[in-house]
Amino acid sequence: DAKTTQPNSMESNEEEPVHLPCNHSTISGTDYIHWYRQLPSQGPEYVIHGLTSNVNNRMASLAIAEDRKSSTLILHRATLRDAAVYYCISTSGTYKYIFGTGTRLKVLA
């Protein structure tokens, strides 16, 4: 499984887009990129995942670099409820996710 690197923290203003970066320079061809977020005192919540192509769902978009060595989670309009720790996980395994310390997103009203 590829090691991922994320900034420790980021800030965003409410109603503005947020781009959360993740580096996974050692990713292999079969590794998927998953994003989860964790609110205080709650379990990780699935956000989005992808392999090669950009992905969109109701929560966010995932932009994957052409060389797959990095990706960006995009929240189109941040709300106060989006304040959480965001984890980027790259894994070829199907369940043994390796969680780093993630990016703590602070949303300013």
Place this chain on the structure above:
Amino acid sequence: NAGVMQNPRHLVRRRGQEARLRCSPMKGHSHVYWYRQLPEEGLKFMVYLQKENIIDESGMPKERFSAEFPKEGPSILRIQQVVRGDSAAYFCASSPTTGMGNTIYFGEGSWLTVV
């Protein structure tokens, strides 16, 4: 559609007691995983179970910890003779399959405090 259900949400045990944490997977999910999160750290994989089988327990401490997923009823993570270092949040997750790109869904967690 109910999510992954864990109980108790909070549990306090004295050193030397036993802790039992229960997990009911999402409907239609037959694969269960347990993760542990120590304070200010990321989650770490402990064990993967299917009904009546432990598939991968490579992340489980060798002593005092055990897990089961019986034919009927929830999965149980059991910690015997708890010590202060066992204080953590324990998360259960489940999935319908284990194919490539498989997504696992987490419960709200059980917070164990050992005093």
